[in-house]
Amino acid sequence: MFEVDNFDFQILRAIQKDARIPQSELGEVVNLSTAAVNRRLKKLKENGVIKQYTALLNQxxxxxxxxxxxxxxxxxxxxxxxxxxxxxxxxxxxxxxxxxxxxxxxxxxxxxxxxxxxxxxxxxxxxxxxxxxxxxxxxxxxxxxxxxxxxxx
Missing domain, CATH: 3.30.70.920 (Lrp/AsnC effector binding domain/regulation of amino acid metabolism (RAM) domain)
Known part of the structure; x- marks a missing residue:
């Protein structure tokens, strides 16, 4: 099973609220470089933690x-x-x-x-x-x- 650490949880909390948050801004929120955020997001997606990015429409x-x-x-x-x-x-x-x-x-x-x-x-x-x-x-x-x-x- 893929290990999710505290930085990953912070990233996941932020993108649950707004999946379009720029990675540079996400890095500032979680105190990581943009490159580190990019790597983590890629691993979270590859390991199935992030299933998809989607828009929530007003029914x-x-x-x-x-x-x-x-x-x-x-x-x-x-x-x-x-x-x-x-x-x-x-x-x-x-x-x-x-x-x-x-x-x-x-x-x-x-x-x-x-x-x-x-x-x-x-x-x-x-x-x-x-x-x-x-x-x-x-x-x-x-x-x-x-x-x-x-x-x-």
């Missing part, structure tokens, strides 16, 4: 006003059936997050959609037309108290 300003959480129970938990079901969920561009979970439900999905009609169409495609989906439960987010993927480093 509402782009018309995706509904966040929907869906719990799914599958009919069969045979591995090939689970894998096929998971792939269907992963391949849907409206599914932002997909979790295989323990307990009463097998999967939890987080959707970003433009309308209830669009979600209804997705339920037909992802749930009703798939023989391995036994049942699902839909929760519509009334408001967003906190949304993010930052780790508490």
């Amino acid at each position: 509402e300003s782009l018309g995706f006003g509904l966040t929907i959480i869906t719990n799914i129970e599958v009919e069969s938990e045979q591995i090939h059936e689970l894998d096929a079901t998971r792939r269907d969920f992963e391949n849907c561009p409206y599914v932002q997050q997909c979790y295989y979970v323990t307990g009463e439900w097998d999967f939890v999905l987080i959707f970003a959609v433009k309308s209830m009609d669009q979600y209804n169409d997705l339920t037909r495609e992802l749930f009703f037309q798939k023989p391995n989906v036994k049942r699902f439960k839909t929760l519509v987010a009334m408001s967003k108290a906190k949304v993010g993927l930052e780790l508490a480093l």
Whole structure:
């Protein structure tokens, strides 16, 4: 396993807040040279600590006003059936997050959609037309108290 030291944690905290921070400015924040920051960022990326750099878009300003959480129970938990079901969920561009979970439900999905009609169409495609989906439960987010993927480093 790749060892992450205190400098790496400082760098990771800073780029979680702003991945576009210039490396020279990042170096000042963590008290390292720009070259040292560059080397560390490269190693963090090569070792899979940094998965990707991305932009966080404002859903509402782009018309995706509904966040929907869906719990799914599958009919069969045979591995090939689970894998096929998971792939269907992963391949849907409206599914932002997909979790295989323990307990009463097998999967939890987080959707970003433009309308209830669009979600209804997705339920037909992802749930009703798939023989391995036994049942699902839909929760519509009334408001967003906190949304993010930052780790508490």
